Amino acid sequence: MRRRALLGAALLAAPALAQAAPKVVVIGGGFGGATAARALHHLGVSVTLVEREATYLSCPFSNAVIAGLREMEAQRFGYEGLRREGIAVIHREARTVEGRQVVLADGATLPFDRLVMAPGISLRPDAIPGLDTEAMPHAWRAGPQTLLLRRQLEAMEDGGVVVLSAPANPYRCPPGPYERASLIAHYLKTQKPRSKLILLDEKDAFSKQKLFEEAWAALYPGLLEWVPLSAGGKVVEVDAAEQLVRTEFGEHRAAVASIIPPQAAGRIAQAAGLTDRSGWCPVDPVSFESRQRPGIHLIGDAIIAGAMPKSAFAANAQARVCAEAVAALLRGEAPAPPKLINTCYSLVEPGYGISIAGVYQPANGLLADVPGAGGTSALGAPAAVRAAEAGYAEDWFRTITADAFG
Amino acid sequence: MPALAGQPAEAITGAMLAYRAGQGSPTVMDRIARGFTEEEIRAIAAWVSASR
Numbered sequence: 510m511r512r513r514a515l516l517g518a519a520l521l522a523a524p525a526l527a528q529a530a531p532k533v534v535v536i537g538g539g540f541g542g543a544t545a546a547r548a549l550h551h552l553g554v555s556v557t558l559v560e561r562e563a564t565y566l567s568c569p570f571s572n573a574v575i576a577g578l579r580e581m582e583a584q585r586f587g588y589e590g591l592r593r594e595g596i597a598v599i600h601r602e603a604r605t606v607e608g609r610q611v612v613l614a615d616g617a618t619l620p621f622d623r624l625v626m627a628p629g630i631s632l633r634p635d636a637i638p639g640l641d642t643e644a645m646p647h648a649w650r651a652g653p654q655t656l657l658l659r660r661q662l663e664a665m666e667d668g669g670v671v672v673l674s675a676p677a678n679p680y681r682c683p684p685g686p687y688e689r690a691s692l693i694a695h696y697l698k699t700q701k702p703r704s705k706l707i708l709l710d711e712k713d714a715f716s717k718q719k720l721f722e723e724a725w726a727a728l729y730p731g732l733l734e735w736v737p738l739s740a741g742g743k744v745v746e747v748d749a750a751e752q753l754v755r756t757e758f759g760e761h762r763a764a765v766a767s768i769i770p771p772q773a774a775g776r777i778a779q780a781a782g783l784t785d786r787s788g789w790c791p792v793d794p795v796s797f798e799s800r801q802r803p804g805i806h807l808i809g810d811a812i813i814a815g816a817m818p819k820s821a822f823a824a825n826a827q828a829r830v831c832a833e834a835v836a837a838l839l840r841g842e843a844p845a846p847p848k849l850i851n852t853c854y855s856l857v858e859p860g861y862g863i864s865i866a867g868v869y870q871p872a873n874g875l876l877a878d879v880p881g882a883g884g885t886s887a888l889g890a891p892a893a894v895r896a897a898e899a900g901y902a903e904d905w906f907r908t909i910t911a912d913a914f915g
Numbered sequence: 916m917p918a919l920a921g922q923p924a925e926a927i928t929g930a931m932l933a934y935r936a937g938q939g940s941p942t943v944m945d946r947i948a949r950g951f952t953e954e955e956i957r958a959i960a961a962w963v964s965a966s967r
Contacts, residue, residue: 848955850947866943868950882950886942898942904916 541809541824590915628775669764815875862898
């Protein structure tokens with residue numbers, strides 16, 4: 510009898526022990542993953558972060574690097590802050606997820622009770638026939654591509670035509686192509702004033718459109734031309750050797766071209782069976798748990814987030830909500846329905862900032878705008894407001910990078 | 916921009932409620948404050964005030 514009672518107690522104790530030290534693995538050390546790892550750690554959860562690269566290069570503000578307004582080293586963040594707090598950081602590539610284990614590229618495995626994935630995007634240059642990303646850099650991931658595009662602009666003779674493209678929705682950073690066009694136009698206006706910029710768009714409407722158009726009319730008349738989908742904006746093919754960009758309506762010969770290809774969730778999300786036919790990851794908007802694989806949570810650019818855009822701010826907000834949800838689920842509790850915020854600042858020239866903001870909540874299985882909230886900066890605002898928002902953009906960058914990387 | 920962390924919760928709540936009501940001259944916080952109830956704003960202010 511006594512032996513049986515002891516055995517019973519030991520069996521009962523096993524799940525309690527498992528609850529005492531649940532393991533959470535986070536894959537991806539960008540704005541979403543790094544924030545999630547820190548937030549989980551602060552909630553008392555044992556976390557391991559898996560990130561291939563030793564340092565992270567921020568996409569926000571990388572358009573300023575392309576335009577020569579900022580140096581790349583200002584974009585670089587390390588993981589010492591996370592390690593100092595006691596978070597285990599493993600710099601290896603994660604290949605896939607099998608059962609409740611992450612499989613690393615070298616075949617080693619990491620077991621988890623719950624997994625948080627922030628895999629970002631994969632680019633699909635093959636979707637545009639002829640595209641050679643060395644000849645026509647996308648620069649849609651901060652790194653060598655960013656500097657390549659900058660060098661191409663620096664080497665261009667005055668009087669050249671710069672051709673940029675913006676993809677169809679959804680893609681990382683909805684206002685990004687328009688900020689890029691603005692800041693490159695600023696570079697041309699100040700350094701190579703006989704040049705021209707053509708922005709080929711696979712859409713007829715875009716984020717902060719009226720604000721960008723107001724700024725372009727004031728700052729870059731005759732220099733920056735936006736070509737919407739209905740006027741032949743869709744890039745259908747390129748000839749890298751001849752520097753030709755072909756659209757549905759004609760072709761443009763570029764001195765420098767930056768073609769942003771269509772995108773999908775990061776490769777590991779596809780390998781792990783977390784994407785649907787759209788190429789992106791469906792998730793529950795309360796817990797950010799995959800709709801396709803229980804126990805795996807996804808945040809950031811890779812997910813289908815309804816009204817919420819693919820931005821660093823959104824990834825950071827989702828990471829905090831997801832961390833709370835994971836901690837609740839590990840305690841056996843139901844996660845509370847969240848409200849999330851996003852704000853995206855764009856620069857149209859140094860000292861001239863504009864913004865779009867939104868507040869989101871779960872509705873009909875997605876994240877929806879909270880009615881009455883959000884919107885863009887005012888049209889026709891005085892220069893002092895534009896200057897203030899340019900300053901707030903830099904404050905935001907300092908705040909979010911400190912929140913993600915410590 | 917002055918840091919919000921550590922500011923008194925009452926001051927943060929007061930500012931957010933004023934922005935929500937269309938007062939003051941915010942650039943972005945009015946657009947965000949309109950997405951929250953007064954109870955939620957009080958909870959946010961308490962959290963921000965308590966953070967480092």
